[in-house]
Each structure stands twice: as C-alpha cells, then as structure tokens.
Amino acid sequence: xxxxxxxxxxxxxxxxxxxxxxxxxxxxxxxxxxxxxxxxxxxxxxxxxxxxxxxxxxxxxxxxxxxxxxxxxxxxxxxxxxxxxxxxxxxxxxxxxxxxxxxxxxxxxx
Amino acid sequence: xxxxxxxxxxxxxxxxxxxxxxxxxxxxxxxxxxxxxxxxxxxxxxxxxxxxxxxxxxxxxxxxxxxxxxxxxxxxxxxxxxxxxxxxxxxxxxxxxxxxxxxxxxxxxxxxxxxxxxxxxxxxxxxxxxxxxxxxxxxxxxxxxxxxxxxxxxxxxxxxxxxxxxxxxxxxxxxxxxxxxxxxxxxxxxxxxxxxxxxxxxxxxxxxxxxxxxxxxxxxxxxxxxxxxxxxxxxxxxxxxxxxxxxxxxxxxxxxxxxxxxxxxxxxxxxxxxxxxxxxxxxxxxxxxxxxxxxxxxxxxxxxxxxxxxxxxxxxxxxxxxxxxxxxxxxxxxxxxxxxxxxxxxxxxxxxxxxxxxxxxxxxxxxxxxxxxxxxxxxxxxxxxxxxxxxxxxxxxxxxxxxxxxxxxxxxxxxxxxxxxxxxxxxxxxxxxxxxxxxxxxxxxxxxxxxxxxxxxxxxxxxxxxxxxxxxxxxxxxxxxxxxxxxxxxxxxxxxxxxxxxxxxxxxxxxxxxxxxxxxxxxxxxxxxxxxxxxxxxxxxxxxxxxxxxxxxxxxxxxxxxxxxxxxxxxxxxxxxxxxxxxxxxxxxxxxxxx
Numbered sequence: 001x002x003x004x005x006x007x008x009x010x011x012x013x014x015x016x017x018x019x020x021x022x023x024x025x026x027x028x029x030x031x032x033x034x035x036x037x038x039x040x041x042x043x044x045x046x047x048x049x050x051x052x053x054x055x056x057x058x059x060x061x062x063x064x065x066x067x068x069x070x071x072x073x074x075x076x077x078x079x080x081x082x083x084x085x086x087x088x089x090x091x092x093x094x095x096x097x098x099x100x101x102x103x104x105x106x107x108x109x110x
Numbered sequence: 111x112x113x114x115x116x117x118x119x120x121x122x123x124x125x126x127x128x129x130x131x132x133x134x135x136x137x138x139x140x141x142x143x144x145x146x147x148x149x150x151x152x153x154x155x156x157x158x159x160x161x162x163x164x165x166x167x168x169x170x171x172x173x174x175x176x177x178x179x180x181x182x183x184x185x186x187x188x189x190x191x192x193x194x195x196x197x198x199x200x201x202x203x204x205x206x207x208x209x210x211x212x213x214x215x216x217x218x219x220x221x222x223x224x225x226x227x228x229x230x231x232x233x234x235x236x237x238x239x240x241x242x243x244x245x246x247x248x249x250x251x252x253x254x255x256x257x258x259x260x261x262x263x264x265x266x267x268x269x270x271x272x273x274x275x276x277x278x279x280x281x282x283x284x285x286x287x288x289x290x291x292x293x294x295x296x297x298x299x300x301x302x303x304x305x306x307x308x309x310x311x312x313x314x315x316x317x318x319x320x321x322x323x324x325x326x327x328x329x330x331x332x333x334x335x336x337x338x339x340x341x342x343x344x345x346x347x348x349x350x351x352x353x354x355x356x357x358x359x360x361x362x363x364x365x366x367x368x369x370x371x372x373x374x375x376x377x378x379x380x381x382x383x384x385x386x387x388x389x390x391x392x393x394x395x396x397x398x399x400x401x402x403x404x405x406x407x408x409x410x411x412x413x414x415x416x417x418x419x420x421x422x423x424x425x426x427x428x429x430x431x432x433x434x435x436x437x438x439x440x441x442x443x444x445x446x447x448x449x450x451x452x453x454x455x456x457x458x459x460x461x462x463x464x465x466x467x468x469x470x471x472x473x474x475x476x477x478x479x480x481x482x483x484x485x486x487x488x489x490x491x492x493x494x495x496x497x498x499x500x501x502x503x504x505x506x507x508x509x510x511x512x513x514x515x516x517x518x519x520x521x522x523x524x525x526x527x528x529x530x531x532x533x534x535x536x537x538x539x540x541x542x543x544x545x546x547x548x549x550x551x552x553x554x555x556x557x558x559x560x561x562x563x564x565x566x567x568x569x570x571x572x573x574x575x576x577x578x579x580x581x582x583x584x585x586x587x588x589x590x591x592x593x594x595x596x597x598x599x600x601x602x603x604x605x606x607x608x609x610x611x612x613x614x615x616x617x618x619x620x621x622x623x624x625x626x627x628x629x630x631x632x633x634x635x636x637x638x639x640x641x642x643x644x645x646x647x648x649x650x651x652x653x654x655x656x657x658x659x660x661x662x663x664x665x666x667x668x669x670x671x672x673x674x675x676x677x678x679x680x681x682x683x684x685x686x687x688x689x690x691x692x693x694x695x696x697x698x699x700x701x702x703x704x705x
Contacts, residue, residue: 016608068627096619100612101608101611
C-alpha cells in the first residue's frame with residue numbers, strides 16, 4: 001500500500017468526525033417542520049369532538065403550541081405556519097448542536 | 111528524445127512491450143533474449159504443428175492501454191473465447207469459480223451440512239493465531255472447505271505443507287487492499303444496477319481473449335513490428351555480466367557464439383530474474399545485497415503435452431486437479447483455448463502441468479518417464495484411456511513463479527534499496543521485479559518504463575499493489591480525489607462526549623427558555639409543561655424550575671447524545687468491518703487462477 005493510502009486510512013481510522021452545522025440544522029429543521037405539518041393535518045383529517053361547552057374542538061393539546069408559535073392553530077393554514085416555526089426552531093437547534101459539537105472536537109483534538 | 115542505445119534484457123511480454131512502446135515513439139532499442147524463442151513464460155511451443163502454451167495465458171485485463179496493444183498487434187487474430195474451468199476432487203467435477211448448487215450436489219447433502227457447520231464454527235470460534243495459510247483460509251471459509259478446495263492444490267503448487275506457508279502470503283492479495291478502496295467500491299457499486307453488475311462479472315470471469323495460435327503469436331508479431339522500426343531483437347544471446355559504476359549501469363557483457371561481446375547503453379531495462387541479475391553485477395554487489403538476492407526463491411514448472419487420438423476429451427479449457435493421489439496440478443485442453451492450436455480436428459492436445467523445483471526428482475525425470483507418468487495419471491483420473499495417447503513431449507520452465515515466503519519482502523527491500531541508486535536502470539515484468547504480476551501488469555510495468563525513458567516519472571513498483579477483484583470498477587481520478595477527501599469525513603468516529611454535550615446543552619436551553627417564557631407570560635400550556643415534574647422531580651414553571659428543568663434536560667440530552675454517538679460508531683464500525691470482509695472474500699474468489 002502506498003504511503004498516501006496508509007495516510008488516508010489513518011485519517012479514516014483515527015480521525016474524528018466533524019459535523020456540518022448548517023446541514024445538520026437544515027435537516028433537523030425540515031424534520032421538525034414536517035412533524036408539525038403532518039401532526040396538525042393528521043388531527044384535521046381525523047376530526048375533532050364537541051366539548052362540554054358545545055364547541056367543536058380539534059387537537060386541543062397541539063393547539064397549545066400557539067403559545068410559543070404565534071399565529072399557529074390546528075388548521076391547514078396553521079400547519080403551514082407551524083411548518084415554518086418548526087423549520088426555524090429545528091434549524092436553530094441543529095445548528096447549535098453542530099456548532100457546540102465542533103467546538104468540543106476542536107478543543108479535544110487541539 | 112533519449113540519445114544512445116536503449117538495451118532491454120529479456121524478450122518476454124514485458125521486454126517486448128517496452129521495445130514496442132519505444133519503437134512507436136520512434137526510439138530504437140536492442141532486445142537481448144537468452145532463449146532461442148520469444149515470449150518468456152508466455153511463449154507458445156510448436157510441436158509437430160500442435161501449439162501449446164506454458165501454463166495457459168488468458169488475455170484478460172482491466173488496463174485499457176494493455177488491451178489496446180493486444181488489439182493493435184493482433185487485430186482479428188485475437189479470438190474471444192469462453193472459459194470453462196473446473197476442480198477435479200474426489201472423482202467429481204466442481205465449477206470454478208464455485209457455484210453453490212453445483213458444489214452442494216457434488217459434495218452431497220451431508221458433506222455440505224458439515225461444511226456449513228464448519229464454516230459457522232470458524233466464524234464463531236476462529237483460530238486466534240493467523241500465522242499459517244491453513245489458519246488464514248480456515249478462519250474465512252471453515253476447515254472443511256479449506257481441506258477440499260485449497261489444501262491439496264496449494265501444496266502441489268508450492269511443494270510445501272500449508273502449515274509452512276505463511277498467512278502473509280495468503281493475505282498478500284487482500285492485504286494490499288486499503289480500507290478506503292473497499293469503502294469507495296462499496297459506495298459506488300450501489301450505483302450500478304444489479305443486472306449490469308452481473309453482466310460485467312460474468313464477462314470478466316467467463317470470457318477471455320486468446321491469440322489464434324497461442325500467446326507466442328502475439329510476441330512474434332510484436333517482434334516483427336519492432337524490427338520493422340529498426341529496433342533489434344537478438345535470441346540466444348544471454349547477458350553474462352552487468353557492468354556498473356557509481357549510479358549508472360555502463361554496459362553489458364553478452365555471450366554470442368561463444369564469444370563475449372561488450373554492449374554499451376544509455377538506458378537499461380531488465381526483465382531478467384532479479385536474483386540472477388544481482389549475481390551478474392560487476393563489480394560484485396555488497397554482500398548483504400547479494401545475500402538478499404540469493405534469498406529470493408522461485409517455483410519451477412513443467413508441462414507434459416500429450417496428443418490424444420480423440421476429437422474431444424472434456425469441455426474445459428483447464429481443470430484444477432485437487433486429487434492428492436496424483437502429482438499433476440492442472441490440465442490444459444489447448445484445443446478449447448483455440449481450435450487452431452491442434453492441426454487435426456480428430457485429435458486433442460492436453461498439457462499436464464507439474465509444479466516442481468529445478469533439480470528435484472520430477473524435474474530430473476527423463477522425458478519418457480514423465481510422459482509415462484502423465485499417461486498413467488490421466489488414466490487414473492478417468493479422463494483419457496492410456497491407449498488413446500499417441501505421443502507426447504515435455505517442456506521445462508524454470509523460475510515460473512516468484513515465491514512469497516516469509517523472508518522475501520525483507521530481502522526484496524534490501525535489493526530495491528541497492529538498485530534505487532541506478533538512474534539508468536529500470537526493472538520490469540514478473541521475475542524482473544520478483545513480483546506476482548500477471549501478463550497484463552508485466553506489460554504495464556514495461557509500458558511505463560518506456561514512458562519514463564521518454565520523460566515521464568512513473569513509479570513502477572506502484573503497479574499491481576492493490577489487488578483486483580471482479581466487481582472492481584474504474585474510477586476517474588477526479589472522482590477518486592473527491593472520495594478520498596470525503597470518505598474520512600463520513601466514516602470517521604463521532605466524538606461521543608462532544609455530541610452528548612451538544613445535545614444536552616440544546617435540550618437544557620430549550621427547556622429553560624420554554625419554562626421562562628411560560629413563567630413570565632402565563633397561559634394554559636403551563637399546566638401541561640408542569641407535567642414534566644413527573645420525570646424531573648422538583649420542576650415547576652418558575653425561574654427556579656427553569657434552572658432545575660435545564661439541569662434535568664441537559665442530563666437526559668447528554669445521555670441521549672452519548673448513546674446516539676456510541677450506536678452510530680458501533681454500527682459504522684460494523685459496516686466497515688463487513689465491507690472489508692466482503693471485499694477480502696471477493697478478492698479471494700479467483701484465488702486459484704493466479705498460479
């Protein structure tokens with residue numbers, strides 16, 4: 001095996017994975033956005049129930065997300081708004097995870 | 111353009127290819143061959159118009175430039191032939207490469223079950239030491255399969271017990287395969303459709319090109335082309351001494367008609383067996399170099415060609431004889447290599463190949479006795495009735511295979527280190543480099559040596575370093591560079607502490623801000639968030655609770671992140687192990703074809 005190949009193999013075996021924070025953020029963002037979008041629409045398709053006050057209620061618990069995601073409701077429009085909120089929060093979380101991870105790896109491999 | 115004559119030692123595939131490439135570039139050369147015929151071990155013998163090959167040389171390569179030369183030189187005379195080769199064991203035939211159903215039927219259900227059991231035993235309880243060939247193969251295939259398909263034939267080829275053959279030799283071909291290469295192929299292979307893949311493998315295994323009248327036809331045609339371009343090929347002209355001083359080879363002492371002749375040159379290319387070459391250096395090389403050269407060993411080989419008075423004997427191009435009862439190692443059916451190899455369609459010509467050492471009993475046996483032995487063994491194997499054998503002839507081929515014993519690498523390194531000083535000498539070919547090059551790789555070393563003389567800077571020792579396997583695919587250098595850069599980033603280990611801390615921190619902050627937000631603003635969601643205290647004891651939707659919640663979620667996030675990284679590393683390591691193992695086995699698939 002040539003010296004270059006051995007070096008490549010060493011890089012592979014001894015190297016520490018670095019994360020692409022932006023990509024991780026985007027992936028987590030899309031995932032979270034989709035979870036909210038699908039979760040909301042699933043409740044809409046399933047239908048709601050009439051509560052004690054005689055109101056037709058769909059997904060009362062998910063509705064609570066509206067307290068953090070202003071404008072979010074359990075409706076189709078709400079699912080789109082929720083998607084973007086999820087996307088933003090997921091991206092923020094993923095990017096932060098990637099950033100912190102890379103900083104720790106940098107520190108530990110210094 | 112180089113000035114002064116270029117002298118090439120040896121008119122085998124390597125030597126002639128070097129001369130051919132140089133002549134195409136308009137550079138003249140002188141080729142010196144000690145034998146009266148060209149082709150080296152890839153020569154073709156003409157016995158009463160029966161042509162036969164020394165060992166059977168398939169024209170089969172993945173090196174495009176070599177393939178192009180074959181086509182340029184022979185054109186239409188290069189036939190596309192189907193391959194059929196089988197293993198003869200226990201009076202039964204097994205396709206080689208092995209086909210599961212055929213092997214199962216041939217070995218019988220009970221034996222197959224024992225083989226399966228032995229395989230799983232070897233996987234579960236492998237031999238901890240892997241020092242011998244036996245241990246190496248048994249650990250991968252099971253002891254039973256090793257005994258049936260590897261032991262006897264390998265012992266015939268090398269003349270020593272498999273317990274004495276180092277595992278290093280067995281792993282030589284797979285050892286050179288880097289993990290990076292294995293991963294690259296594993297990733298890229300998935301891009302090809304299964305159908306295409308099967309087609310490629312089938313073509314590579316089941317077909318090969320072959321000159322109408324055997325490989326000698328190729329080398330003879332090459333000689334004619336070289337000579338037309340004013341280069342010279344001298345046969346029966348052995349090199350007696352290689353004269354050197356400082357970092358240059360100055361001249362050769364060549365024997366011609368009993369006289370010693372001095373031949374000066376500017377550049378020298380040698381395909382002479384390395385041991386022999388070092389012994390011919392004048393002044394003598396340092397003692398440690400000579401000792402190292404003398405440590406390089408060769409396995410020799412003889413063919414008994416028999417003319418059979420039958421139009422057909424068996425359908426194979428060659429058969430591996432694993433039966434320990436007979437000495438013959440392999441039987442070639444030259445008529446199946448090319449129908450033009452036999453002058454009369456009512457007859458067949460078989461070549462019985464015996465592996466031996468120069469000077470041992472077999473080597474020294476008279477031709478008549480060897481022919482008798484071959485006839486007896488053919489009959490004992492039940493392939494041909496002795497009465498159907500018309501006549502035969504014997505060809506002895508010394509130094510057919512360089513031996514990879516436990517000390518060869520060290521000795522070769524010493525020799526190479528000494529030879530590195532010469533800036534006008536290049537070594538090429540199988541014996542020239544003491545390297546298990548097949549015909550195509552021998553030719554490639556020659557082509558590159560010629561290009562070096564024309565100004566390139568190739569490392570000839572880098573050729574055939576990586577073993578090949580049939581599923582291998584060609585990568586563009588640009589693709590290779592991208593993969594080299596990307597793969598370590600994908601398959602490297604993930605830092606468990608790093609991911610644990612990162613996930614823990616984000617989870618902690620998320621709970622902290624959610625709690626603070628609700629604690630300040632209030633709202634229905636408080637009741638639900640408060641439920642977290644069923645897991646996070648002491649948690650409330652307050653400022654204090656936010657800190658407690660942050661600590662809890664950091665801990666859980668930390669644990670989750672650590673576990674995620676651990677599992678990812680575990681499965682990635684397992685994936686890499688499987689790929690490496692699979693490629694090892696694929697590389698081993700055509701193991702017998704390389705003798």
